[in-house]
Amino acid sequence: MKKLSLSASNQFDEKTFKRFLLHDSAYFRVLNFNLKAGQLFPVHSHPAEGQLTIQVIAGSGEFLGADDSSMVAETGDILVSEISEPHGVRATTDMRILVTIAPPI
Amino acid sequence: MKKLSLSASNQFDEKTFKRFLLHDSAYFRVLNFNLKAGQLFPVHSHPAEGQLTIQVIAGSGEFLGADDSSMVAETGDILVSEISEPHGVRATTDMRILVTIAPPI
Numbered sequence: 765m766k767k768l769s770l771s772a773s774n775q776f777d778e779k780t781f782k783r784f785l786l787h788d789s790a791y792f793r794v795l796n797f798n799l800k801a802g803q804l805f806p807v808h809s810h811p812a813e814g815q816l817t818i819q820v821i822a823g824s825g826e827f828l829g830a831d832d833s834s835m836v837a838e839t840g841d842i843l844v845s846e847i848s849e850p851h852g853v854r855a856t857t858d859m860r861i862l863v864t865i866a867p868p869i
Numbered sequence: 870m871k872k873l874s875l876s877a878s879n880q881f882d883e884k885t886f887k888r889f890l891l892h893d894s895a896y897f898r899v900l901n902f903n904l905k906a907g908q909l910f911p912v913h914s915h916p917a918e919g920q921l922t923i924q925v926i927a928g929s930g931e932f933l934g935a936d937d938s939s940m941v942a943e944t945g946d947i948l949v950s951e952i953s954e955p956h957g958v959r960a961t962t963d964m965r966i967l968v969t970i971a972p973p974i
């Protein structure tokens with residue numbers, strides 16, 4: 765049993781998004797990405813079994829998918845995606861996201 | 870790819886905590902529990918492989934563990950626990966938690 769704190773990783777970088785690995789185990793990986801307004805977490809996918817969530821914990825932007833698709837992403841929204849499905853995020857305001865990947869790849 | 874919204878489940882019950890199943894798959898299960906101030910999500914465990922996170926998304930309280938142990942649980946705090954390890958939550962204020970269990974049991 766351990767406690768993580770999202771306040772400890774509340775840091776941004778003007779050049780590119782910040783990435784924090786919060787937890788990694790055989791069961792899942794938890795990451796926090798912080799994007800300044802306008803920054804992009806590029807659309808990507810991995811040829812692996814499993815799913816991930818992208819939870820908006822602060823700010824707003826868009827969830828990005830295949831073929832230039834997008835969905836509004838506001839604080840409290842959670843995207844569920846296959847790991848093998850294209851997914852990404854664009855920040856409209858400064859934006860914090862929590863990503864959980866199971867199983868980790 | 871699907872989008873969940875935590876604002877849709879922002880509901881409480883004076884009698885006992887509210888439970889919302891947000892996502893269930895072979896990889897993980899995501900639940901939102903909302904506790905009024907003073908309500909308890911009792912300490913429990915399951916004899917299963919895997920881990921879970923309990924993320925405080927609003928309010929504050931305590932993470933509870935084995936042998937009456939507890940840790941402060943504030944918005945932005947995330948408890949990581951084995952599924953087989955005793956875990957619970959007590960709400961000090963009205964409190965919302967997001968629970969992710971992988972693999973689901």
